[in-house]
Amino acid sequence: MSFRLSGPRSSLSAYAAVLIAVSCVATTRSVRAAGAQAGTAAQLEPGRVIYLEYCAQCHGEKGDGEGYAASHLHPRPRNFTTGKFKIRTTPNGALPTHEDLVRIIRRGMPYTSMPAWPDLSDQEVSALANFITTFSPDFSNPENAPKPVPLPSAPRSTKESIDQGKKLYEENGCVKCHGALGRGDGPSAPTLVDDWGNPIRPADLTQRWTFRGGSSREDIFRTMSTGLNGTPMPSFLDALKDEQRWAITDFIDSLSEPSGPGYTNVVITKHVDDPIDLAKGTANFESARVARLPIIGQITEPVREFHPPATSVTVQAIYDAESIALLVRWHDMSAERTGKNGPSLPVPREEEEEGAPAGVQVGKSPFGEEEVAPTGAQQAGKDPFAEEAAAPSGPASEFSDAVAIQIPSQVPTGTRKPYFIFGDAQNPVDLWFFDLARPAPLQFTAKGSADIAPNDTGDVTGVASYEQGEWSVIFKRPLRPASGAPFSPGQFMPVALSVWDGFSRERGNRRGLTVWYSLYAEPENIPSAVGPMVKTALLILAIELAIIGWVRWRYASRGREELGGARLRAGGATAGPP
Amino acid sequence: MTNGIMNGAMNRRVLILLGPVAGIVMFLGVVWMASVFVGHNEYKEPYRAPAATADATPRAEGVAAEKAAAETKAKATPYTEAEYRRFPGVGSRVAIWSVAQLHLLFAAFVLAVPMFAFIIEVIGYKTGDERYDRLAHEFTNLLSVSFSLTATFGAFLTFMLIILYPKFTNYLMSVFSPTFLPYVLLFFFEAFFLYTYYYGWGKFHPLVHLGLGLGLNVVGTAIMMIANAWLTFMMSPRGISDTGAVLSVRDAIFNYTWLPINVHRFIANIAFGGSVAAAYAAFKFLQAETDEERAHYDWMGYIGNFVAISAFLPLPFAGYWLAKEIYAFSQTLGLTMMGGAFSWLFIIQAVLIGNLFLAANYYLWLGMGRVEGVQPLQKFIKYLLIGITLCFAVWATPRSIIATVSEIRAMGGSAHPILGYLGVMSAKNTAVNILILTTFMSFLLYRRTGKVATVAWAKIGHAAQLAIFATAAFIVIFLGVYGYFVEATVRIRLSVPQVSSVLMAMVSITAIDVFLFRGATRTGEVRWGRIPRISQYVLIFIAVTFTWLMGLMGYVRSGLRQHWHVYGVVRDTSPDAFTPTLGFATKVVSVTVLEFFLLIGVVFWIASLHDRPDFQRQAKTTRRTGAHEAELT
Amino acid sequence: MKIPIVLAVAVAFGLLRFLRVKLLIWAAAWWIGIYILLRFGFTAPIPSSVITIYMGIVSIAILAYVSSSQERRDEISGPLIRFMTEKRYTLLLAVAVVAIPALAAANVYVRMNVSIEPPLFSRTVHPASPADITVHDKRIDLDAGENPFRHLETSNPQEFRKHVENGRRVYYQNCVFCHGDTMSANGMFVHGLDPIPTNFHDTIAQLRETFLFWRISKGGPGLPDEGGPWDTAMPAWEKFLQEDEMWDAVLFLYDFTGQRPRGREEVATK
Amino acid sequence: MTVPLIARIGALVLATTAFYGYVGQMVPQKEVQPPAEVVLKSDLTTADMVKVGREIMEGKGLCLTCHTIGKSGALRFPDLAGVDGRAKSRVAGLSDVEYFAQSMYEPWAFIVPGFNPGMPPINKPPVGLTDQEILCVIAYLQTLGGTPTVTLQTKHHYNSGTTAAPPSQGVSPGGTQPEAPLKGEKR
Structure with missing residues (x-):
């Protein structure tokens, strides 16, 4: 896209180029908008073939978003018949341009089931974009011909613009949904629904990489300017000036780690000298490195979770002379501190396998997740699944949030690890389970999802706190407990996590989890690199000086003219016949 | 400032200053290296060695009594044959x-x-x-x-x-x-x-x-x-x-x-x-x-x-x-x-044998210096070297590769799609056969330095030699590649035709060579002793x-x-x-x-220490050859 | 092989010959060129341990070449000796004397601070399957067995398409989340999986349908001992799917990727 | 000469040996300990025996040096995946336990068709497992394609003290001479 190419150093010429490009886009689009719909069936045929091959399983053969997989997907596959497209360069509510469609097919939507399609040729993607427009009658109306909004190129992001953006962010109501720190935990966040009545979550602005429309500053600016059709996200095109939108963009941009999620596969446990004191909370962990682990849905055991609300957790770990402690943090739209949760509790089965019928009624999610809590108007969705006692009164949840750390019951000796979903019959795992409605964690031993038994020895203790849309949960356990696997410095221990969001009615098997990662207890004393460095340098220096000294000694006194000349050739050449 | 020192007449003085420093540093380096080497060489006590039991120090008054008790016990102990004795230190x-x-x-x-x-x-x-x-x-x-x-x-x-x-x-x-x-x-x-x-x-x-x-x-x-x-x-x-x-x-x-x-x-x-x-x-x-x-x-x-x-x-x-x-x-x-x-261990062995082949070839190439008029043949060295290097590399390719996690991920599995083929027996057999063939060619090249074949069929002879060489190389490589497509039992047997084709090639090329250079004119004399140090x-x-x-x-x-x-x-x-x-x-x-x-x-x-060899006395009769010292080594 | 890099190196080597550069530069350029070729020229990168072996061999070979005649030795040592003895280079020499140990020390530092990586367990890409397995109390012969619906491809194509279509449904309701829409291991959860799921475009043509059936029905927990690693997230689908559904999914995998399964006669049997 | 010849040659020899020593440090370093003597408790349950048997097969018994579990293609020795199912009917008149015992105590008594004899008697050195250890191995083998039934008290032909010759069918090259399997392996 032309406007993405221009960097902060853009000058007048870049500006001009952008303008020309934008106008070109606009004109070609309008030409094509008129032409595409008039296209014959033969012209659309290539797009149709590709569509049926690659797209219909989710978006449905009729483009109505009801393919085979649709019932498992969230956000739901786009229903092309409505003509509503989230990511556009056109004003709010308008149709997208051909290029918008091409771009979104090409790039996909991160953290959704819409993948990128880098391997399709330009012609194929273009044909596909054309074919998609046949599903909605809106496209055939020449009056709807999309007109892209002007999207000026990005000014340089400065500290001032970020500060200004922060102010504007607070003044313009962003906080209401996205939360003060941008964690998607605003007060009205739990009540949001999209145009079809499905609950929807505001983006977690601290995780830029999950933005559906892309994570660059230009992408953020575009979303700010054109809104997201079909969602509560409005367009600020008229409400805010370009500079103001850029300021907010800069602020949002500053909320995420600039380097991306930085997922890792190992949690490094630091040794601390002071005894770990749970009362000190997260302050214990200042020296520990942060490991961010991706969360995926539990998509195997019933009841499955295809789209866990948490996309990642961060873990920090420390150990002292006696204990090891892990700090687990993740973002949660709202804290559910009432109700009940457990790793083996039966899960309400409210979706599944056969694919929900089309035209789901408002108020009940067709696929069960994202069920809005009883605070909203969706009481209908609540009771049928509640086999537990009714939740406490007030704005209480029936399902509490929970988190579990999973480690093998025995340190694995060979290559065999327990199965990552709660172990297996031969290889049990220990779960340190923290129902956040309760004051302290419990321990379970699991031999598979169906065989989980409490096994609480009181070893595991912990504290939990929720602040500004983020849970911080600390687990603490002796390094060498009476039963269970010991941790020893210098060793790797498999570790996996599970996170339940009570708001989304997660419980038991329905949860977000990670595969096995490693917990590495860093030895207390790490040898310093200085000694070996100095030794190496000295050794090399000595060799160098020896060589140079030797060469100089041999050649320096013999005069320059001899060097590389006759003297050097002395070897064989002078050995003439006798 | 440095420039002044460096460019000035103080150069010598700097050198004199640097000398002792370099000496001391080198001495320290050697001491350090030696200590590291010795330290690493420290004999590792195997885990089954019985741990020494440290008893409490016997009380002073009890020492004499204990000693006496030990003596009587030693006297009473019957002789037993030792199964093992320890060598001190190592x-x-x-x-x-x-x-x-x-x-x-x-x-x-x-x-x-x-x-x-x-x-x-x-x-x-x-x-x-x-x-x-x-x-x-x-x-x-x-x-x-x-x-x-x-x-x-x-x-x-x-x-x-x-x-x-x-x-x-x-x-x-x-x-x-x-x-x-x-x-x-x-x-x-x-x-x-x-x-x-x-x-x-x-x-x-x-x-x-x-x-x-x-x-x-x-x-x-x-x-x-x-x-x-x-x-x-x-x-x-x-x-x-x-x-x-x-x-x-x-x-x-x-x-x-x-x-x-x-x-x-x-x-x-x-x-x-x-x-x-x-x-x-x-x-x-x-x-x-x-x-x-x-x-x-x-x-x-x-x-x-x-x-x-x-x-x-x-x-x-x-x-x-x-x-x-x-x-x-x-x-x-x-x-x-x-x-x-x-x-x-066989990877280490490959390094050794590769070095041997390389050094042997290298010696032959240097040996061409004994003969005058070798320039036309010098250009072949490059190709022989490439052949040897490739074979050496194939032979030293480990079967199970050491790699870090990220490398393995990048490779797409612990078996490398290309190196995996080089680490197995087929490839190594081929490599060693080609190495032998190449070394033989080096020797042949050395043999004919300074000679020009004069027989009428010289051209055909050279062409035939080359053809035999190429055929043998082709057979070896073909069978090596073919080995990947057959079962192990067949594959093992393939080494026999490989070896025999190499042997056949060596014999037949030598035979041609003998006749080819019968009565050849010499363009340069072989001068023993005229070889770089x-x-x-x-x-x-x-x-x-x-x-x-x-x-x-x-x-x-x-x-x-x-x-x-x-x-x-x-x-x-x-x-x-x-x-x-x-x-x-x-x-x-x-x-x-x-x-x-x-x-x-x-x-x-x-x-x-023995007397000078006998030939000293007869030196006059031998052709006088030799070379001045080559200063560069 | 990455063609552009290989070509670039080849062109550079050609240029070296064309320009008739000095031997010292020639040797250094060849060394660097071969290193670049080994390090970056392969689509599946060569591990550094092997590169070390190779570069050691190359170093020895280049050394042997440049010293294989008196002229070459002079050509290579002349500039070096002049660099070390002539006064006009003294400053540069001093810089080199300091810089080389500093580089070595930096190298030591980098080596001592490598990031900690969890232990790696060797992985068998296609572990050998057992002779037979039991799925839903039914014995399935993996050696001699066939996909029960494969024969429909010729005898009843319409019915066959139905099975493929059913396989498509199974795939998109169960497998797509990891193995992805294009079956090239690009599902939405791939970033959270280690090892990454199978890319079906790569190798299924070498496999028999019964092998795929075995992997699908028994999953990671059913891998034989040498078939690690044990971190694989692949579930044993026999717990959740009917036998026919798994066979249909296998049909669909071949159909979608345009590959043909390996026939029984092609498998080496004892 | 400027540097004494002896010093030059000494340096060359030293450098060469040091280089090869260095190469030796670059390869994976693994120290192989002799197999530890395991004392089997007499009250092992069958489930424990399976575990022990598995360890023996991987370690001291050296079984997996030659045998594979779950591998097809060109094999040197029979694959053991699902072996229990075959063991029950391999030799008429022998139960799976008896068959396993025979193939370990007298491996030449029956050779699986298509394979060459080559297995040493397991109760003798160099492997030299005890009767109890062999029972554990049998327990593990039974889990491959069946369910383990043996206990440490299980009697079979080779540990029950009877001296009658086992029903030996199939190939029997070498009778009872101990070196017969060694000879048989030559090809």
Whole structure:
């Protein structure tokens, strides 16, 4: 896209180029908008073939978003018949341009089931974009011909613009949904629904990489300017000036780690000298490195979770002379501190396998997740699944949030690890389970999802706190407990996590989890690199000086003219016949 | 400021200042290196060694009483035969290991030198060329001291065995009791032949003298074969019951690996002896003061190296036979060797052999400098080098690659899509065959430097040679690639046509060459001694590499038994029963090789105490050749 | 092989020859060129341990070449000696004397601070399957067995398409989340999986349908001992799917990727 | 000469040996300990025996050096996946336990068609498992394609003290001479 190419150093010429490009886009689009719909069936045929091959399983053969997989997907596959497209360069509510469609097919939507399609040729993607427009009658109306909004190129992001953006962010109501720190935990966040009545979550602005429309500053600016059709996200095109939108963009941009999620596969446990004191909370962990682990849905055991609300957790770990402690943090739209949760509790089965019928009624999610809590108007969705006692009164949840750390019951000796979903019959795992409605964690031993038994020895203790849309949960356990696997410095221990969001009615098997990662207890004393460095340098220096000294000694006194000349050739050449 | 100092006349002063600093730093560096080396060499106490129990210090008044009690107890203790004794410091295993290895290296030298001394003498007798006779005599010159050193180390080894492994040594002696007396007797004959052969040089009729040489070789080989029976029995026992009782001494001698080890050692000894003799010649060349001496020792080094490399070429095939017999004796043993703890050892071996081939070729290329008018052939070096490098790389490609997690992820699995093909036997067989072929071509190239074929069919001859070479290379590579598409049983058999096509090519190309250059015109004379000095260091390098290779192979042969004295029958229950890491083993081998070269240096020195060689007196008759010193090395 | 890099190196080597550069530069350029080729020229990168071996061999070979005649030795040592002895280079020499140990020290530092990586267990890409397995109390012969619906491809294509279509449904309701829409291991949860799921475009043509059936029905927990690693997230689908559904999914995998399964006769049997 | 020849040659020898020593440090370092003597408790349950048997097969018994579990293609020795199912009917008149015992105590008594003899008697050195250990191995083998039934008290032909020759069918090259399997392996 032309406007993405221009960097902060853009000058007048870049500006001009952008303008020309934008106008070109606009004109070609309008030409094509008129032409595409008039296209014959033969012209659309290539797009149709590709569509049926690659797209219909989710978006449905009729483009109505009801393919085979649709019932498992969230956000739901786009229903092309409505003509509503989230990511556009056109004003709010308008149709997208051909290029918008091409771009979104090409790039996909991160953290959704819409993948990128880098391997399709330009012609194929273009044909596909054309074919998609046949599903909605809106496209055939020449009056709807999309007109892209002007999207000026990005000014340089400065500290001032970020500060200004922060102010504007607070003044313009962003906080209401996205939360003060941008964690998607605003007060009205739990009540949001999209145009079809499905609950929807505001983006977690601290995780830029999950933005559906892309994570660059230009992408953020575009979303700010054109809104997201079909969602509560409005367009600020008229409400805010370009500079103001850029300021907010800069602020949002500053909320995420600039380097991306930085997922890792190992949690490094630091040794601390002071005894770990749970009362000190997260302050214990200042020296520990942060490991961010991706969360995926539990998509195997019933009841499955295809789209866990948490996309990642961060873990920090420390150990002292006696204990090891892990700090687990993740973002949660709202804290559910009432109700009940457990790793083996039966899960309400409210979706599944056969694919929900089309035209789901408002108020009940067709696929069960994202069920809005009883605070909203969706009481209908609540009771049928509640086999537990009714939740406490007030704005209480029936399902509490929970988190579990999973480690093998025995340190694995060979290559065999327990199965990552709660172990297996031969290889049990220990779960340190923290129902956040309760004051302290419990321990379970699991031999598979169906065989989980409490096994609480009181070893595991912990504290939990929720602040500004983020849970911080600390687990603490002796390094060498009476039963269970010991941790020893210098060793790797498999570790996996599970996170339940009570708001989304997660419980038991329905949860977000990670595969096995490693917990590495860093030895207390790490040898310093200085000694070996100095030794190496000295050794090399000595060799160098020896060589140079030797060469100089041999050649320096013999005069320059001899060097590389006759003297050097002395070897064989002078050995003439006798 | 620096510029001022550097550019000024103070340069000399800076140098003088830097000198001591550099000296001190280098000294510190050497001390540090040595301490690191020694520190790493520290013998690792195996985990099964009993931990010392630290009792409370006895009270002063109790000490005397305890001492007395201990004495009475000691008096009452009946004599028991010790099973093992500890060698202080490095432990029994390393002590025995290095002594045995040294004994073996000297023995190999003593056995090999008479062999080619004898052959060279025969050539001298047949052709009547005095030079050969003198060369044979000078080889023999090295023998007597080496012989006594071999015997000394043999005795040393025997005593060490009796002291450190009394029970096991006793067992071995009981099994092989009938062989010891003949062995000693043969030693007498060996001494007799050796001294009459050496001191009787020129004093007998040549045929009588040759008879003495033959006797020396026969007796020496017989000695080796008897000793081989003992050690191959340890690896592949036969002729005994499950509990170790002797059923048949004959079977015990003629066990599975006896014959292949005999052949393997016989060939390897020649190669090793040749390389050490070449190193001796190199040493003398570098010391030489006159052109005559240089010419002579250049020639001697060339002959020694030629013998070494010629013997080396069939060695891989002898090795295959030995490995096959080991597999036949016990799959377990074979798999331990090739797939188990020792598989990485063969990567080290590949490095050694690759270096050997490269050095041997390099020596031949340098040797072209002896002849004038070599420029046209110099350009081929590049292509030969590329061939050797590629084969070397293929051979050194490990089968199981070491890689970090991220690398493996990037590779898409622990098997690399391309390297995976290079790490297996098919590729390595192909590589070694091509290496042999390339070395042969280097030799051919060397042979024809300074010559132009004059026969009428010269062009056709050259073309035919090239065609044969290309065909052989093609067959080898084709079969190598074909090996990937057939089952293992077929694949193993493919090495036979590969080898035979290489041999056929070598024979037929040589045959053509002989006729092609019959009556060739010489464009340049061969001037012995006119070779860069660096070539002589290459000869020494080849000798060290050969020695080290022998040490390594000695380790794998005896290390294979792992925790057995006699495989499957007599178990090693000493604390040394574990198999050390390859790193530790290579350190021991390195130290042993250093010791060997220290001692062989002594041998050379003693040999040089002898009068100047006889040819000095006849120098006038030989063609005067030589070269001035090449200053650059 | 990455063609552009290989070509670039080849062109550079050609240029070296064309320009008739000095031997010292020639040797250095060849060394660097070969290093670049080994390090970056392969689509599946060569591990650094192997590169070390190769570069060691190349170093020895280049050294052997440049010293294989007196002229070459002079050509290569002349500039070096002049650099070390002539006064006009003294400053540069001093810089080099300091810089080389500093680089070595930096190298030591980098090596001592490598990031901690969890232990790696060797992975068998296609472990050998057992002779037979039991799925839903039914014995399925993996050696001699066939996909029960494969024969429909010729005898009843319409019915066959139905099975493929059913397989498509199964795939998109169960497998797509990891193995992805294009079956090239690009599902939405791939970033959270280690090892990454199978890319069906790569190797299924070498496999028999029964092998795929075995992997699908028994999953990671059913891998034989040498078939690690044990972190694989592949579930044993026999717990959740009917036998026919799994066979249909296998049909669909071949159909979608345009591959043909390996026939029984092609498998080496004893 | 400027540097004494002896020093030059010494340096060359030292550098060469040091280089090869260095190469030796670069390869993976693994120390192989002799197999530890395991004392089997007499009250092992069958489930424990399976575990022990598995360890023996991987370690001391050296079984997996030659045998594979779950591998097809060109094999040197029979694959053991699902072996219990075959063991029950391999030799008429032998139960799976008896068959396993026979193939370990007298491996030459029956050779699986298509394979060459090559297995040493397991109760004798170099492997030399005890009767109890062999029972554990049998327990593990039974889990491959069946369910383990043996206990440490299980009697079979080879540990019950009877001396009658086992029903030996199929190939029987070498009778009872201990070195027969070794000979048989030569090809």
